[in-house]
Amino acid sequence: MYSADLTWNDWSFLNSRGVNDLIAVLDRNYFSYKKFYAYTYGLTDGQILALPFMAGKAQADLDAIRNSFNVFLMFYQSYFGTNSVALPVYDYSAYQMKFEG
DSSP states (O other): OOOTTOOHHHHHHHHHHHHHHHHHHHHHHHHHHHHHHHHHTTOOHHHHHTSGGGTTOOHHHHHHHHHHHHHHHHHHHHHTTSOOSOOOOOOTHHHHGGGOO
């Protein structure tokens, strides 16, 4: 909603903060994706599920964390131009909801 009380500097600050927050989130989660990938590279699902950090987790949990990381990977690649393919239209929040909190 428009507010005459906000100046150009206010709008610029809000936009700048949003951009910086977005970049920080993408960077943080891309780093997490790379760590997860490096830690699980070459392992079968069964071997991954036997790792200590997956104790008590099922295949559905492994699929959920992979899907969530892959969403951040797609966003990261799209935002920073490392993937020239447009993101498919999809409700990506479904992959993220499990990890809200």
